[in-house]
Each structure stands twice: as structure tokens, then as C-alpha cells.
Amino acid sequence: MQTQTEIDGEWLTVREVAEHFRVSERTVNRWALSGLLRVRRIGPTGRLIRIHRAVLDEHDLPAAA
Numbered sequence: 001m002q003t004q005t006e007i008d009g010e011w012l013t014v015r016e017v018a019e020h021f022r023v024s025e026r027t028v029n030r031w032a033l034s035g036l037l038r039v040r041r042i043g044p045t046g047r048l049i050r051i052h053r054a055v056l057d058e059h060d061l062p063a064a065a
Contacts, residue, residue, distance in 0.1 A: 011040070011050040020056060 017037075018025045031037040032049055038058075039049045 010053050012053060012056075014049050014051070017051050017056070 012020075014025050014028045014032075018028045021028070028037065028051075029049070032039045032051075037051060038055050039051050042048045042050055
């Protein structure tokens with residue numbers, strides 16, 4: 001059974017966002033934890049992170065080193 005996240009295609013995984021910005025998944029997680037990136041936590045423990053596609057255009061994120 002697919003989740004709503006998978007059905008609408010507007011929500012991206014940490015990996016997809018990392019590939020978009022050409023940074024590591026760890027960097028995306030750091031952006032999320034620091035508040036630079038607005039995320040939605042899902043799952044019973046809230047450990048899974050999804051980022052809405054519209055957020056990618058909203059943020060001027062620091063470049064990868």
C-alpha cells in the first residue's frame with residue numbers, strides 16, 4: 001500500500017533533496033535540524049523526514065564545502 005507521500009509526488013526524501021543540491025544526506029539532515037529547511041516528520045517515531053518540493057525554491061541554502 002502506498003502512502004500519500006508516495007502518491008502525490010510533491011514530498012521528497014532526504015536522499016532526493018541531497019541529490020538536488022549535490023550535497024550529502026547528512027548535510028540535508030543538518031539543515032533540517034538547524035531550521036534552515038522546513039520539513040515534515042512522519043512515521044510512528046517521527047524519524048522519517050520529508051521535504052515538500054516547494055521548499056526547494058524558498059531557501060537560499062549554504063553551498064556544500
